[in-house]
Amino acid sequence: MDFSHGVESARSRALLAGQNQALQLAIGGAPLHEVLEVLVHTAESQSSGSFLCSILLLDEDGKHLRHGAAPSLPAAYNTAIDGIAIGPAVGSCGTAAHFGHSIYVTDIARDPLWVNFKDLALQHGLRACWSTPFVSKEGTVLGTLALYYREPRGPSEEDRDTVKLIGNTAALVIQNTRMAARLKDLDATARLAADAGELGFFTWDVAADAVTWQNDRPYAIFGISRNEEPISASRFAQEFLHPEDRPAFSAAVAQAVAGGVSFHFEGRIRRKSDGVQRRVEFTGQLDAAAWERGQARVVGIAADVTDRL
Template identity: 35%
Template sequence: MLSVTNLTKTRITKFLLISAGLCIGHSVFALENVALQLNWKHQFQFAGYYASTDMLPRNFSPDGFLSNDHSVDLLWIYRSLAIALLLLVSISAVAVYIYRRFSQSLKELETINRREHARNQALELLAKGASLTEILDAVVKSVEAKDARALCSILLMDPDGKRLNVGSAPSLPSFYRTAIDGLEIGPNAGSCGTTAYSGKRTIVENILTHPCWTSYKELAAEAGLGSCCSEPILSVTGKVLGTFAVYHHEAYKPSDADIRLIERSAHLAGIVIEKIQNARALQQSHDLLVKISAEVPGIIFQFRMYPDGRCCFPFISEAVRKMYGLAPADIREDATPFFGFRHPEDAGRLAASMQESVRNLTRWHIEYRLILPGQGTRWRLGDAHPEKLEDGSILWHGFITDITDRKNAEERIRHMAQYDALTDLPNRALFSDRLQQALAVAKREQTHLALLFMDFDKFKPVNDTLGHAIGDVLLKRAAVRMQRCVRESDTLARIGGDEFVVLLPAIETEQDAIVVAEKIRVALEKPFDIDGHVLAISSSIGIAMYPEHGGDEIELSKNADLSMYYAKQNGRNTVMVYHHEMKVVGQ
């Protein structure tokens, strides 16, 4: 067997593998280690030898038998193969590394997906209004699903901060759950009691040998529990809300991955617990506010106005149903319906008062009217204090109360002060006020007005013979007749006894005043039938004109009264207009 490598163009050749039968006068060692100059002679010698032994055909050409310019360099081939093998090994190593990293990434992604799924499931249950127990059970089961050997529990801190109550422990034996429900916290109160007491993680690899389980070893052994790792559940402020624990049946040391899982689960449980506890506290506060507001007359409210003009009632008491005919839910998001009942005459004042409160952040205080279906006009008093929020909104806290009865009482008092109690006509005080206003207008606009003074004829005998009750009825009916004779813009007033006055503003001539006076006189001379008594009276009426007969209330009233006196003196049941001769005679 022979292998020859062509080293150079000078045909220097080295044998790599030699059969003993091919040595031909050379030792194997010599041929292995010595480069020979092979010439045509050597080739013929080798070829002749092979032909004599019938190893080659006798007509075989020895040219290039051992060496030629196209011989294959086996060393180069071996080197190439070695390089290729090295590249293949390198590529394989890179592929294995990439595969391992990809597998690790897939596992991490799967872990993240499981974690997010558990988180999303808990938050979805929270959004749907599920109970705290349902949500905590879901959190616990998601952890147990990742490790079939794990048994988890969530214990909740009692409001007094001294005990733990079972929130969720679906895989623990029922007797064990009962035993740890109401567990008093302390430095050696098992893993969870110790964690709740210290606010720090407690890892117990072997329950039987750990000092904090001394009082609970038998209970744990009966439940088949060998280890327990407990993580505190904290609020955003660091307050201990409870504990999250992972048990194993055998002694067990949690890995770093186990610790991370417990931390994340405790954090998720903390979010859920705090949100539900805050919601409960808010609901309790709301319920308390509702109870208190139900005992308070009127509406208690929180009103918010956004920078874009939108308005809502974050809170408004149930009294809004009675006072506005609206349910709180109807205006909680949009307050528009609340403003639909404003009295047209008060709408402008209401808007202005609100704008001033917004502009100056001053107290909103106003009395206003509503027109409510089935109730008519009602009075309300609103009072609230504003504050500006970070987003630019204005938030008012205040109340609205029904002041209809008070306003009606005030109106009655005002009416009594300005109107005659018997005839319900304006009295002397109100008439004086209206006369002064009419005079001011007449002076400004240079117009005329007339003042009529009237006194009933033969009224005293009615009172004397039939009594004041009949006399009062007569006065009321007479007032009704006179009222029908004047315009709505005119004022008919009773100033005492059977004396009445009429103010005729914006009248053109003296004759116009006489026409009205005659209508009254004729209306009064018709008989009155009162309780079977036919009563006949008449009236004496005096007229004074502005500005001809007086420039102010005193002078005008004096002259109208004087002309009435002359009417009585001149036969009664007549109308007389003031003139200066009366004044002379009167004096």
């Protein structure tokens, strides 16, 4: 009976289970450090105590490594290396991040890469360190995954397999987290710009005729209460749009949906709050990702352009 195959299968299942747990936490919006700690614990749980795992994140400046997760390493050690500048001879992690490839140090006490850091490592019982950078889809270094050993040695084949899976998962989580943060910042900036320019943001599911407003400006444009639901396209055409402009509106929608092109319409409306006729302009673009799935979804802006005439 091949017991080694059974052990390997159990190990693979445990690694995949940890990976899945981390991904589920990330999808649920858990803080990044919690997600990374799950990955670190997953790696360490399969090492039988042979190594201590650490994840460091390359700062946005691309020059410094920041603490990500290393719950088993001494807190004093984590604090001491947090924010360290990368370079050609900065231990295992700083060097790996600098060159963009794995760095194997089998004996910290003797390796020249650790000359400036060996006292710190040795006082905490760390004798060897293998560090591997993990990268974005574009090949940019995002951080490092390190395995520390308490005796001079190199990584085993099992250790290499663990680092590959955990490193790839960490890269995916970190890249998505940073992308979400950037999008959030861009969204906040766009909303400020929209408010300053008196623009209304909207999304429109054409098939369902479901409209969502991303800010409050459309309420003022159409003169309706904030307690009301956003105006669907059919309601807009029937209740607000000037009858003579309805054919042009329908044609603009049909052209955008049929050709997968941008959406633009300008026409007259009757503002509900005071009955005054105003001129509005809609500028939008079909959501490319939704279009590929066979869905027509318009993302755009609305503006009262009466005073522009």
